[in-house]
Amino acid sequence: xxxxxxxxxxxxxxxxxxxxxxxxxxxxxxxxxxxxxxxxxxxxxxxxxxxxxxxxxxxxxxxxxxxxxxxxxxxxxxxxxxxxxxxxxxxxxxxxxxxxxxxxxxxxxxxxxxxxxxxxxxxxxxxxxxxxxxxxxxxxxxxxxxxxxxxxxxxxxxxxxxxxxxxxxxxxxxxxxxxxxxxxxxxxxxxxxxxxxxxxxxxxxxxxxxxxxxxxxxxxxxxxxxxxxx
Numbered sequence: 638x639x640x641x642x643x644x645x646x647x648x649x650x651x652x653x654x655x656x657x658x659x660x661x662x663x664x665x666x667x668x669x670x671x672x673x674x675x676x677x678x679x680x681x682x683x684x685x686x687x688x689x690x691x692x693x694x695x696x697x698x699x700x701x702x703x704x705x706x707x708x709x710x711x712x713x714x715x716x717x718x719x720x721x722x723x724x725x726x727x728x729x730x731x732x733x734x735x736x737x738x739x740x741x742x743x744x745x746x747x748x749x750x751x752x753x754x755x756x757x758x759x760x761x762x763x764x765x766x767x768x769x770x771x772x773x774x775x776x777x778x779x780x781x782x783x784x785x786x787x788x789x790x791x792x793x794x795x796x797x798x799x800x801x802x803x804x805x806x807x808x809x810x811x812x813x814x815x816x817x818x819x820x821x822x823x824x825x826x827x828x829x830x831x832x833x834x835x836x837x838x839x840x841x842x843x844x845x846x847x848x849x850x851x852x853x854x855x856x857x858x859x860x861x862x863x864x865x866x867x
Contacts, residue, residue: 642668643758646687648678648704649720650697654743658691661747667754675699679707686715689757691750692737693720694728702731709736716757718750726858733814733859740812740859756810756865771806773864776843776852778806785843792842797822801835802843802863805853810865812856836861 645667647658652673659669670687672678675696682690690708694701705717719732719740729740738757741750771778775788783799785792794802800822805813815829823831836855840847854862 642666643689644668644670644687645689645691645754646670646672646678646681647691648672648675648696648701649691649693650674650695651693654693654720658750661750662754665751675701675704678704682708682713682715686713689716689718689754691718691720691754694725694732695722702728702735705732705735705737714761716754716761718753718757720745730814730816730859733812734816738811759865760808760810771809773809773852775845778802780806787843794839794842798835798839798842802839805861805863809863812860812862814860816860818860 643666645662647655647662647669648671649655649658650673655671655673659671662669670681672681676698678690678692679699681687692701692704696704701719705719708715708717716739717732717737719729719737720743721729721732721740722743732740738760739753741753769780771780777784777786779785780803785794785799785802801818804818804821815832816825819825819827819829819832836853837847840850840853843852844850852864854864856862
């Protein structure tokens with residue numbers, strides 16, 4: 638039995654971008670669908686949802702943020718990767734808060750986009766059947782036993798540090814905004830500087846070199862990402 642190719646819906650109003658993505662993704666075995674505006678994307682999504690959505694924010698009719706809002710309001714968990722310009726930091730944060738899984742900043746390379754696609758699809762599989770043990774290189778998190786080890790040695794975390802790490806593990810590979818983390822871990826009534834203090838403390842315990850983190854990555858101006866597991 639052959640496996641059906643992953644269906645990627647590309648939504649962008651610029652024909653050269655769509656052509657580039659169609660060529661690049663098709664060469665990697667993806668089945669590429671295209672829409673040039675938000676209305677067309679929502680129509681296609683309603684008829685036959687793709688496996689993953691690659692979505693430009695600056696669309697001529699319904700903007701990308703509103704497309705995300707409508708898709709998530711309908712209960713869909715299809716991975717969404719946002720295409721954004723370098724100056725659209727506010728749009729990126731808003732899109733991620735509404736449920737986008739990741740973003741790629743224009744201009745971007747094929748390898749970066751492919752890596753983001755793989756991470757988003759991997760995260761969705763994790764959500765569908767959360768693994769009791771998360772592993773990534775020398776970091777291991779046993780979610781059942783609440784046991785964290787680095788290079789085989791147990792690491793003692795405070796309850797808040799563990800709550801933060803567990804949230805990151807549950808969304809490994811996905812960018813989490815400051816606002817989302819504060820809401821999920823602290824209930825929302827906390828200054829972002831408090832989050833930075835806990836991230837710094839967590840890095841001291843799980844990173845070989847906290848100044849050059851390999852697990853807990855800062856997405857400047859947006860939030861944090863825990864690298865996807867093995």
